[in-house]
Amino acid sequence: MNAPPKPLLILDVDETLLFAAETPLERASDFGLGPFYVYLRPHLDSFWKTCAESFTLAVWSSSGSDYLEGILSRIVPDDICLAFTWSRERCVRRYDAERQEYYFVKDLKKVKRLGYDLDQVLIADDTPQKVGRNYGNAVYVRPFLGEPADEELIHLGRYLTSLSGCSNFRKVEKRGWRNHV
Numbered sequence: 673m674n675a676p677p678k679p680l681l682i683l684d685v686d687e688t689l690l691f692a693a694e695t696p697l698e699r700a701s702d703f704g705l706g707p708f709y710v711y712l713r714p715h716l717d718s719f720w721k722t723c724a725e726s727f728t729l730a731v732w733s734s735s736g737s738d739y740l741e742g743i744l745s746r747i748v749p750d751d752i753c754l755a756f757t758w759s760r761e762r763c764v765r766r767y768d769a770e771r772q773e774y775y776f777v778k779d780l781k782k783v784k785r786l787g788y789d790l791d792q793v794l795i796a797d798d799t800p801q802k803v804g805r806n807y808g809n810a811v812y813v814r815p816f817l818g819e820p821a822d823e824e825l826i827h828l829g830r831y832l833t834s835l836s837g838c839s840n841f842r843k844v845e846k847r848g849w850r851n852h853v
């Protein structure tokens with residue numbers, strides 16, 4: 673008998689899994705990529721492993737594809753296989769009239785078109801605006817700006833694991849998730 677398919681977990685990159693800046697912080701970066709000093713969020717390696725036990729993993733970033741490929745080649749463990757790696761090209765560009773600036777939206781309709789049942793899809797992102805069309809699938813993460821004592825990924829990994837057996841993620845209130853770990 674085949675094991676049931678794992679639910680899909682889509683991860684944001686910047687400020688969720690790492691912090692990249694053109695100006696270095698006061699501590700040494702984990703690596704450099706082009707003009708960027710890259711600081712990995714603490715516990716990232718164990719977070720990949722924890723999540724891969726319960727989920728099929730994918731990455732969706734609103735950054736450019738060259739940057740994303742460069743980053744992923746450095747941060748994804750060899751034994752982790754990603755279902756897809758999407759960059760800005762897959763986002764929808766929207767204009768915020770109040771702030772007079774463009775922003776990017778990750779619309780899970782595109783994931784549904786691949787055949788995924790959205791009841792079994794979660795997306796973790798530090799920017800609610802980017803997943804506003806699918807808030808029922810979203811788990812909001814505190815933005816990571818390089819703090820060396822950050823523990824968000826430990827808590828997030830535990831929480832996501834606790835959700836993984838749920839038949840419909842969209843029916844679960846996830847906004848106060850830190851109170852459940």
Ligand SMILES: [Mg+2]
Pocket residue numbers: 684685686687688797798799
């Ligand atoms: Mg982000």
